[in-house]
Amino acid sequence: xxxxxxxxxxxxxxxxxxxxxxAAFARTPGATQVxxxxxxxxxxxxxxxxxxxxxxxxxxxLDTLGEETIVAAxxxxxxxxxxxxxxxxxxxxxxxxxxxxxxxxFGYLLLPVTVLLGIDVIxxxxxxxxxxxxxxxxxxxxxxxxxxxxxxxxxxxxxxxxWCEYAEAAGTGLYAATGLAGLVASGSFLTNFLPLGSWTxxxxxxxxxxxxxxxxxxxxxxxxxxxxxxxEQGLLPDKENx
Amino acid sequence: xxxxxxxxxxxxxxxxGYAVVRTADPARQAPTLSVYSLVLTLLFVVLQAPDxxxxxxAVGSAxxxxxxxxxxxxxxxxxx
Numbered sequence: 347x348x349x350x351x352x353x354x355x356x357x358x359x360x361x362x363x364x365x366x367x368x369a370a371f372a373r374t375p376g377a378t379q380v381x382x383x384x385x386x387x388x389x390x391x392x393x394x395x396x397x398x399x400x401x402x403x404x405x406x407x408l409d410t411l412g413e414e415t416i417v418a419a420x421x422x423x424x425x426x427x428x429x430x431x432x433x434x435x436x437x438x439x440x441x442x443x444x445x446x447x448x449x450x451x452f453g454y455l456l457l458p459v460t461v462l463l464g465i466d467v468i469x470x471x472x473x474x475x476x477x478x479x480x481x482x483x484x485x486x487x488x489x490x491x492x493x494x495x496x497x498x499x500x501x502x503x504x505x506x507x508x509w510c511e512y513a514e515a516a517g518t519g520l521y522a523a524t525g526l527a528g529l530v531a532s533g534s535f536l537t538n539f540l541p542l543g544s545w546t547x548x549x550x551x552x553x554x555x556x557x558x559x560x561x562x563x564x565x566x567x568x569x570x571x572x573x574x575x576x577x578e579q580g581l582l583p584d585k586e587n588x
Numbered sequence: 589x590x591x592x593x594x595x596x597x598x599x600x601x602x603x604x605g606y607a608v609v610r611t612a613d614p615a616r617q618a619p620t621l622s623v624y625s626l627v628l629t630l631l632f633v634v635l636q637a638p639d640x641x642x643x644x645x646a647v648g649s650a651x652x653x654x655x656x657x658x659x660x661x662x663x664x665x666x667x668x
Contacts, residue, residue, distance in 0.1 A: 398639055475638040475639045475642075476638070477639060480639050480642040480643050487646045487651060490650075569651065573655075576655055576658045579662050580658040580661045
């Protein structure tokens with residue numbers, strides 16, 4: 347396969363994709379209207395102003411369970427590949443490199459802001475844009491500003507990996523358990539069976555904030571564990587250099 | 589105004605995406621990818637998808653480039 351043939355093939359593929367996308371886009375307004383008209387009253391009936399969360403954690407809560415399981419499986423796979431043996435852990439040598447004072451100050455300044463933002467996004471997932479996944483990744487990223495500020499030992503102290511592993515599993519498990527509770531309470535898996543409360547109140551929308559919270563815990567803990575393994579591997583000196 | 593802004597950002601996303609593809613060295617590609625994600629985040633905000641913007645900001649511009657850089661450091665034997 348020479349270069350010319352590959353270019354022609356790629357162009358033909360791109361053209362076909364463009365035609366298909368154009369055909370699909372030409373038909374979308376009708377389709378989105380249908381979904382919007384069906385989803386909006388459903389969200390309003392379950393007191394969930396944030397329609398995206400109403401879909402993620404109520405109408406399509408089963409899909410979210412699948413996605414959450416994918417994240418958990420990916421983290422477990424990374425853990426089994428990258429976990430250090432006790433001998434390797436002994437050789438772990440976090441190097442103390444000088445960090446620019448501005449970077450350090452910026453890291454410490456933004457750390458509380460980012461962590462608070464993450465918690466806020468998780469807890470208000472049913473009311474304002476955001477939810478468990480978004481808040482979880484913000485929380486996990488914010489936590490690692492400690493590393494950016496140049497303090498790996500501080501990060502290692504303030505990052506209870508054991509607890510994060512438990513929290514990740516517990517978040518996934520409790521999501522499924524809430525679904526089973528719905529099955530027992532009202533006859534179908536992941537039904538919104540809790541009291542719905544009043545419109546835009548913090549404790550409202552039944553199981554939506556609960557499921558969002560579990561996803562938030564799972565994602566935040568999962569990403570912390572994931573990044574911890576990558577950081578440890580990165581800080582592990584090579585055998586030849588050791 | 590919003591149309592102009594989203595068209596401008598779409599063009600920027602295209603330019604930034606091309607820059608990511610054209611960067612050959614993975615160590616340089618990681619920060620380029622980070623910038624690309626920032627532009628994409630702005631586009632999502634303009635398109636009124638703030639929750640997608642938050643995910644893109646955290647995952648695309650922070651976590652993925654960090655994982656790439658850490659992996660490179662590992663496979664290149666401690667050199668960044």
